[in-house]
Amino acid sequence: MNRLLLKGGRVIDPLAGEIIAADVFITDGKIAAVGRELTVEETVVLDVSGKLVAPGLIDMHVHLREPGYEAKETIATGTAAAARGGFTSVACMPNTDPVADNPAVIGYIRAKAQTEGMVNVFPVGAITRESKGEQLAEMAALKEAGAVALSDDGRPVAGAAIMRRAMQYAKMTGLTIISHCEEPSLAAGGAMHEGYMSTVLGLPGIPAAAEEVMVARDIILAEATGCPLHIAHVSTAGSVRLIREAKNRGVPVTAEATPHHFTLTDEAVAGYDTATKVNPPLRTAEDVAALRAGLADGTIDVIATDHAPHTPEEKDVEYAKAPCGMVGLETALGLVWTELVAPGVLSPVEAVRRLTVNPARVLGIARGTLEIGVTADITVIDPELEAVVDPDRFAGKGRNNPFAGRTLRGLAVLTIVAGRVVYDAGPTR
Amino acid sequence: MRQKAQIMDREGIRRALTRIAHEVIERNQGTGNLALIGIRRRGVPLAARLAERIREIEGSSVPVGTLDITLYRDDLTTLAQQPLVHRTEVPFPVTDKTIVLVDDVIYTGRTIRAALDAIMDLGRPRQIQLAALIDRGHRELPIRADYVGKNVPTSRREVVSVRLQEIDAEERVLILEKE
Amino acid sequence: MKKDLLGLQQMTAPEIARILDTAVPMKEITGRQIKKVPTLRGRTVVNVFYEPSTRTRTSFELAAKYLSADTVSISASASSVVKGESLKDTARTICAMGADVVVLRHPMAGAAEMLARTVPAAVINAGDGAHEHPSQALLDLFTVREKTGRLDGLTVAVIGDILHSRVARSDIWGFTTMGATVRLCGPATMIPPGIEATGAAVCRNMEQALDGADVVIMLRIQLERQQQGLFPGVREYARLFGLDEKRLALARPGALVMHPGPVNRGVEISPAVADGVQSMINEQVTNGVAVRMAILYLLSGGGKNE
Numbered sequence: 001m002n003r004l005l006l007k008g009g010r011v012i013d014p015l016a017g018e019i020i021a022a023d024v025f026i027t028d029g030k031i032a033a034v035g036r037e038l039t040v041e042e043t044v045v046l047d048v049s050g051k052l053v054a055p056g057l058i059d060m061h062v063h064l065r066e067p068g069y070e071a072k073e074t075i076a077t078g079t080a081a082a083a084r085g086g087f088t089s090v091a092c093m094p095n096t097d098p099v100a101d102n103p104a105v106i107g108y109i110r111a112k113a114q115t116e117g118m119v120n121v122f123p124v125g126a127i128t129r130e131s132k133g134e135q136l137a138e139m140a141a142l143k144e145a146g147a148v149a150l151s152d153d154g155r156p157v158a159g160a161a162i163m164r165r166a167m168q169y170a171k172m173t174g175l176t177i178i179s180h181c182e183e184p185s186l187a188a189g190g191a192m193h194e195g196y197m198s199t200v201l202g203l204p205g206i207p208a209a210a211e212e213v214m215v216a217r218d219i220i221l222a223e224a225t226g227c228p229l230h231i232a233h234v235s236t237a238g239s240v241r242l243i244r245e246a247k248n249r250g251v252p253v254t255a256e257a258t259p260h261h262f263t264l265t266d267e268a269v270a271g272y273d274t275a276t277k278v279n280p281p282l283r284t285a286e287d288v289a290a291l292r293a294g295l296a297d298g299t300i301d302v303i304a305t306d307h308a309p310h311t312p313e314e315k316d317v318e319y320a321k322a323p324c325g326m327v328g329l330e331t332a333l334g335l336v337w338t339e340l341v342a343p344g345v346l347s348p349v350e351a352v353r354r355l356t357v358n359p360a361r362v363l364g365i366a367r368g369t370l371e372i373g374v375t376a377d378i379t380v381i382d383p384e385l386e387a388v389v390d391p392d393r394f395a396g397k398g399r400n401n402p403f404a405g406r407t408l409r410g411l412a413v414l415t416i417v418a419g420r421v422v423y424d425a426g427p428t429r
Numbered sequence: 430m431r432q433k434a435q436i437m438d439r440e441g442i443r444r445a446l447t448r449i450a451h452e453v454i455e456r457n458q459g460t461g462n463l464a465l466i467g468i469r470r471r472g473v474p475l476a477a478r479l480a481e482r483i484r485e486i487e488g489s490s491v492p493v494g495t496l497d498i499t500l501y502r503d504d505l506t507t508l509a510q511q512p513l514v515h516r517t518e519v520p521f522p523v524t525d526k527t528i529v530l531v532d533d534v535i536y537t538g539r540t541i542r543a544a545l546d547a548i549m550d551l552g553r554p555r556q557i558q559l560a561a562l563i564d565r566g567h568r569e570l571p572i573r574a575d576y577v578g579k580n581v582p583t584s585r586r587e588v589v590s591v592r593l594q595e596i597d598a599e600e601r602v603l604i605l606e607k608e
Numbered sequence: 609m610k611k612d613l614l615g616l617q618q619m620t621a622p623e624i625a626r627i628l629d630t631a632v633p634m635k636e637i638t639g640r641q642i643k644k645v646p647t648l649r650g651r652t653v654v655n656v657f658y659e660p661s662t663r664t665r666t667s668f669e670l671a672a673k674y675l676s677a678d679t680v681s682i683s684a685s686a687s688s689v690v691k692g693e694s695l696k697d698t699a700r701t702i703c704a705m706g707a708d709v710v711v712l713r714h715p716m717a718g719a720a721e722m723l724a725r726t727v728p729a730a731v732i733n734a735g736d737g738a739h740e741h742p743s744q745a746l747l748d749l750f751t752v753r754e755k756t757g758r759l760d761g762l763t764v765a766v767i768g769d770i771l772h773s774r775v776a777r778s779d780i781w782g783f784t785t786m787g788a789t790v791r792l793c794g795p796a797t798m799i800p801p802g803i804e805a806t807g808a809a810v811c812r813n814m815e816q817a818l819d820g821a822d823v824v825i826m827l828r829i830q831l832e833r834q835q836q837g838l839f840p841g842v843r844e845y846a847r848l849f850g851l852d853e854k855r856l857a858l859a860r861p862g863a864l865v866m867h868p869g870p871v872n873r874g875v876e877i878s879p880a881v882a883d884g885v886q887s888m889i890n891e892q893v894t895n896g897v898a899v900r901m902a903i904l905y906l907l908s909g910g911g912k913n914e
Contacts, residue, residue: 196802200617202717202739202774205801272718318695318716320737497633500647500675500905511609511906513626516633550642 002419003027005040008049009380014353015369024053026376029419034370046421048380051413054352055368056088056119056377059329060359061153061178061232061256061304064090064121067108068097073309073397075109076116078329081307081396083423085329086412088377089120089367090307091359094131095154101126101137103145110146118422119415120377122148122365127166127177131155136166139173148363151178153232154279158184160217167227176228176254176362179218181239182280186210191320193281197266203319206281212238219246222253230362231255233306235280237290244299254362255294256302259328259335260402262291268402272319275402278306279324292345301358303351305332309398327398331389333381335403337410341383348383380414385425387411430588430605436581437602442562442593445578446475449560450482452576457527460487462555464526466494468544469515471533474595475562479531494519496530501543517547524552529576533591535561538572563602565589609906612724612731615740616781624785627902628750634905635898637674648677648908654707655681656698657734658714663869663893664734664743668711671900677908680705695719699726709907712736730907738772744868745778747899749786751888752823754895755864760787765817765859766808767849768827768876771798771838775868779825780808793817794827794849797838814849818858826851826867826876842875852878856886864888 004026011022011034023038024031033040059082065073073081075092082090092109094100100109106123113121125147126137131154139150150170157163157179170177187210192198194205215231219242222229231243234255246253260278265285268276276282294300308325315322336355340346346354360368367377386409391399415423437445457463460483467476473495480493497515505511530544541559548557560576565583581604583589588605609623616624637645653672657665665681672679682698695714702710709730712720717737724731735741753759764783770776770792780803783790790808792799799810811817818824829845839845856865865877865886873879882889 194801196805199800199802200777200806202737202777204738272721316696318714318722319718320716500633500637500645505647505908511908514630514633514902514905516636518636546646550645551640 002029003040003043004416004419005038005043005045006048006053006378006380007045008047009051009053011370012052012054012349012352013370014055014349014357017349019052019349024370024378026416026419029376031370031372031374031376033372046414048414052348052381052383054379054381055356055370056415056417057086057333057355057379058089058359058368059087059305059307059332060091060302060363061258062090062092062307062329063095063309063325064092064109065309066096066112067105071311074116075112075121077395077397078307078309079113079117079119079121081327081329081394083118083415083417084395084412085331086333086379086381086415087119087329088379088415088417089122089365091122091124091148091363093151093153094124094126099126099130100124100147101129101131103138103141106142106145106147119417120367122363124149124151124153124178126150127152127157127170128162133157133159133162136162136169139169139175143173143175147175148365149176149178149230151180151232153178153180156180156182156184156214160221163218164221164225167221167225167229171225171227174364176230176364178230178232179214180232181211181214181218183210183213186213190281191277192269193266193283195266195284197269201269201272203269208236208238208283208287211236211280212242215239215242219243219251219253223249223251226252228252228254233258233261233280233304234291234294234300235261235283235287237287240290240294240299244294244297247299254301255299256304257291257295257300258304258306259332259339260326262288262295263335263339264402273402274315274317274319274322275326275400277319277322277324278308278326292340295340295354296345301354302362303332303336303354304359305329309396310400312399315400326400326402327394327396328401329396330394331401331403331408334387334389334408334411337381337383338408341410376416376419378414378416379412381410382413383410385409385411385413431608433587433604433606435601435603437579439600442578442600442602445562446478447482449576449578450479450486453479453529453560454483454487456575460489460491462525462527463529464492464494464521464523465529465531466496466519466548468530468532468540469495469497470596471591471593472531474593475533476531479560492521494521496544496547498540498543498547501547503539503543519551522552523548523554525555527556527558528554529558529560531560533561534563534565534589535559535574536565536567538568538570541572542570562591563589612720613742613903613907614720614724614731614733616742616745616778616785617740619781619785621785621787624746624749624782627746627899627906628753630902630906631750631895631899634901635895637901638894638897643674644676645674646676647905648672648675651677651708651908652706653677653679653709653711653904654702654705655679655711656702656713657681657683659735661713661735664713667893667896668732668734668900670897671904674897675901675904677709677904695723696726699723702729703727709904732903732907735774738774738777740778741774742778743896743900743903744775745782746903747892747896748779748825748866749782750899751866751891751895752864755888756822759783762788762822763791763820764788764823764825765791765793765821766825766827767793767814767817767851769798769829769833770794770803770827771800772830772833773827776827780806784808791817791821795839795845798833814855815858818855821859821863823864823866824851824856824859826865828868828870828872829876846875850876850878851881853880853884856881862886866892868892
């Protein structure tokens with residue numbers, strides 16, 4: 001019952017930092033054995049020769065939109081997209097309707113995920129009630145209900161005083177604060193990065209300073225309170241520098257970067273394709289280079305998508321009117337492999353680390369490794385497999401993805417959650 | 430395009446224009462109320478030459494204008510790209526004048542139709558007459574020339590090419606055939 | 609010509625020259641007693657204005673009428689635009705009407721480009737947010753070329769709120785493409801980042817910007833920018849960036865003074881300069897019709913309606 005042998009693969013061990021030729025045997029949803037030439041009776045054998053066998057990938061920044069915005073995405077469709085993209089776990093942001101600022105919503109999400117989700121769903125609770133930045137949410141209750149972190153993602157905590165209180169309180173609960181850093185008064189009305197391209201396109205700009213001011217503030221507050229701080233979707237060179245300095249000082253700060261921020265620049269906005277409208281905005285080539293350097297030297301710990309689906313009707317409007325966000329679950333791994341691993345920015349092990357153990361540590365979840373006895377979440381990656389991005393074939397509901405038409409190389413061919421195959425690329429494998 | 434025949438040389442053109450000048454003066458009993466308007470492009474030098482002949486004969490000069498009929502064409506929607514529009518320069522009032530329109534070739538009559546509309550938009554002439562160096566037939570509208578240099582029967586496959594010193598640096602009229 | 613006129617950034621010098629050349633005979637028509645030619649008979653030009661603009665709208669309307677096109681105007685106050693009808697819906701309506709040319713004014717950058725992707729009709733951008741206002745820049749180019757006989761080698765100073773000005777952007781592209789040098793000057797809060805990369809030079813003060821300039825283009829200062837904290841007040845603005853006769857004397861003798869209108873007299877430009885002999889403000893309006901006739905004519909070609 002439920003016995004699976006992955007044969008002939010190269011196993012990536014992000015903890016040991018090595019790749020070894022080994023078979024992986026799974027039984028009862030757990031990793032039972034990892035070793036050479038395993039022979040097991042009465043088991044399903046999947047030939048994964050030539051492929052990379054990695055711990056199941058974790059996307060710690062996803063908008064599943066349920067409850068409240070089911071037209072954009074649901075837990076069922078969002079986790080289907082995750083499975084197809086090679087992710088076995090996602091952490092979903094609390095900016096739903098109602099906001100996940102109370103145990104009931106967290107419970108609802110978990111229950112839904114239990115019945116309809118294809119992958120593990122770890123809800124993130126709100127920092128403040130309704131994410132209004134005024135009163136603290138019941139953090140301990142959120143934790144008890146299953147929240148793995150706290151964030152007011154999408155609505156930066158504007159007041160320094162409330163953020164300080166939030167960190168003091170969150171530290172007590174043991175939850176990490178995930179901060180969407182953007183000073184609202186500097187970003188107000190902006191539709192894209194402020195620079196040459198915003199000047200030429202005539203769109204109101206969001207200066208890099210809008211992000212950096214708050215990154216600096218939150219680092220100072222984390223240092224003062226001792227609360228673990230995770231900076232979401234870092235987008236500027238200045239933020240990378242601030243985080244690097246803070247880490248060197250020993251501040252408990254971690255950070256993530258999205259595939260779109262380390263691949264695209266604000267030049268992608270030319271033509272006013274609203275799929276390029278994201279928050280924080282696409283920045284300059286200099287910022288992209290800084291993000292890559294930050295990923296390479298470990299300043300940026302995590303790669304997360306900020307998967308943000310919207311309906312075509314919402315996106316098919318004037319650029320300034322369009323909502324921010326792009327879907328990323330089904331293109332993330334391909335972008336990591338094509339844009340970071342292939343050019344040598346990250347080794348396969350380092351790339352996998354940023355998609356597995358590192359986010360697992362930030363969230364404090366027992367995932368991200370292939371140690372004997374752990375839940376068998378596994379992603380099999382074919383580093384040679386190529387495909388052209390076609391949003392019309394996405395499993396998720398969102399079509400807002402500016403990589404349409406681009407060829408990506410290095411894709412998931414098998415996604416296994418607790419020993420169960422939830423995505424199989426089939427003949428291409 | 431293959432050259433089929435030369436139907437006029439420098440002398441032929443000169444003689445035809447001189448004759449037309451005489452006919453214009455005779456028909457209008459002098460040059461009193463007369464004005465010439467050349468249709469771009471090759472009607473323009475022809476009108477200037479006619480005015481010069483008339484001045485030589487009568488000793489009085491007639492005003493000369495230039496008409497660009499691009500904006501009056503009836504085939505704009507079928508062209509791949511809009512043709513270049515040039516200036517219309519008619520530096521005299523046309524109202525109550527006898528206007529002699531001058532063009533190099535009269536063929537379907539559509540250019541003349543457009544030119545008539547263009548002149549009407551400038552005012553109300555007493556009379557409009559038409560002079561053409563070559564009449565090659567195949568009219569599609571009830572229009573005829575009052576003064577013709579030479580009648581040349583042609584087929585629709587053929588092209589009549591008037592080459593003038595001012596524009597083409599040579600002086601002759603050719604019949605070409607599409608290959 | 610391409611299907612649409614969305615901006616001058618993507619246009620080449622020959623393409624711009626073709627519009628200016630075509631505007632010359634069009635101007636002759638606007639001077640006639642009977643200001644009408646049958647060129648666009650049976651064509652429909654729809655003016656869609658999401659922002660009030662008497663000047664640009666009437667200019668396009670007259671241009672269309674002189675060319676015998678049928679014109680319809682949809683303006684924000686009079687149509688479903690205010691009822692929250694989206695640009696997309698408006699586009700569908702326009703298609704259903706069978707418009708050949710759509711003239712669009714919209715407060716958001718990129719709106720014209722979005723419409724152009726949606727409708728088969730030719731789209732003319734009559735101003736989209738702070739992006740471009742190509743017909744205004746083309747009439748500026750036409751006016752300067754008509755008066756000075758050339759564009760190549762001229763020095764053009766553009767003064768004022770560059771940040772929010774679509775006219776400034778289109779003028780920068782237009783003049784630099786045609787070989788002129790563009791200088792910019794305005795409050796530091798209204799100089800957009802990276803603007804030097806367009807080829808225009810940013811000057812520290814009016815004196816530097818005007819020194820020997822052949823053309824001075826003054827931009828309208830929107831008084832609500834003061835509330836947004838972009839400049840401290842009208843008095844200081846006029847003192848630092850207003851064009852009076854004394855400052856104008858720094859420019860080349862006989863330099864042309866232009867303004868896209870409507871003018872804040874006494875703020876960005878003194879009444880004496882606005883009404884002086886060097887002022888081209890009225891010529892700009894006249895030439896606007898001729899230039900827009902040229903644009904309508906050139907965009908209406910191509911048998912695409914058959």
